[in-house]
Amino acid sequence: MTKIIMSGCNGKMGQVISRLVEEDDDAEIVCGVDLNTEQLNGYPVVKSIDEFDGDADVVIDFSHPSCLTGLLSYCRKKSMPVILATTGYTAEQKKEFTDASSEIPLFFSANMSLGINLLISLAKQAAKLLEGSFDIEIVERHHNKKIDAPSGTALAIADAIDETLSFPAEYVYDRHSVRHSRKPNEIGISSVRGGTIVGDHEVIFAGNDEVIELSHHASSKEVFAVGAIKAAKFMKGKPAGMYDMNMLV
Numbered sequence: 001m002t003k004i005i006m007s008g009c010n011g012k013m014g015q016v017i018s019r020l021v022e023e024d025d026d027a028e029i030v031c032g033v034d035l036n037t038e039q040l041n042g043y044p045v046v047k048s049i050d051e052f053d054g055d056a057d058v059v060i061d062f063s064h065p066s067c068l069t070g071l072l073s074y075c076r077k078k079s080m081p082v083i084l085a086t087t088g089y090t091a092e093q094k095k096e097f098t099d100a101s102s103e104i105p106l107f108f109s110a111n112m113s114l115g116i117n118l119l120i121s122l123a124k125q126a127a128k129l130l131e132g133s134f135d136i137e138i139v140e141r142h143h144n145k146k147i148d149a150p151s152g153t154a155l156a157i158a159d160a161i162d163e164t165l166s167f168p169a170e171y172v173y174d175r176h177s178v179r180h181s182r183k184p185n186e187i188g189i190s191s192v193r194g195g196t197i198v199g200d201h202e203v204i205f206a207g208n209d210e211v212i213e214l215s216h217h218a219s220s221k222e223v224f225a226v227g228a229i230k231a232a233k234f235m236k237g238k239p240a241g242m243y244d245m246n247m248l249v
Helices: 012-022 065-078 092-099 114-130 152-164 222-235
Strands: 002-007 027-033 058-061 080-082 105-108 134-144 169-171 188-195 199-207 210-218 242-243
Touching: 002 012, 002 222, 012 027, 012 222, 027 222, 058 065, 058 222, 065 080, 065 092, 080 222, 092 105, 105 222, 114 152, 114 199, 114 210, 114 222, 134 152, 152 188, 152 199, 222 242
Parallel strands: 002 027, 002 058, 058 080, 080 105, 105 242, 134 188, 169 188
Antiparallel strands: 134 199, 199 210
């Protein structure tokens, strides 16, 4: 049985995870953390994670980047693994949790979907094979409530491709202000916001007279919740270090 602290428990993702864990015989949420301390799922809810002093195996965080420092401090004190599934971290915050991974087991992914991480793996393979003869564009679509753009997942795809290429890529986010033809080292990243789109990502490799497209469509938030729960079970008892979805795919 994996005992979970759910940070951001009363948010949309927190509620989906809570529902799935309730149906899982091998996992249990022992405490929730949220500014809204209403108990919606039968487990206690606290405003600050420091208020909980019970037994737990791992923290799943789907809250807000501003909670990072306090969360890492708690996990250091408890020597507890943490799953960071929040997006929108700054470069400084990414360094903060990377440094923390020398002391605690830390799992980070910009997208908890197993399918998206398979897409990233395939995109890296394609980029390596097609380098120099195909232009690369990434298009991401999300619901009209999403604040950040481009999505953390789109950037994760671009970063993974960039690591594969033999030359440094230049990310281009807004072509309407660019008044010249496309350069060979560019990765274009476009964002769409509308309706209730859960999350669509497409990687386009455009060559001479042929186009290859890799795409992933999320129909519900459950795909991210399933990945987070799987990660929580995987991280139980792990030594300090940095972990990611590549270890689950």
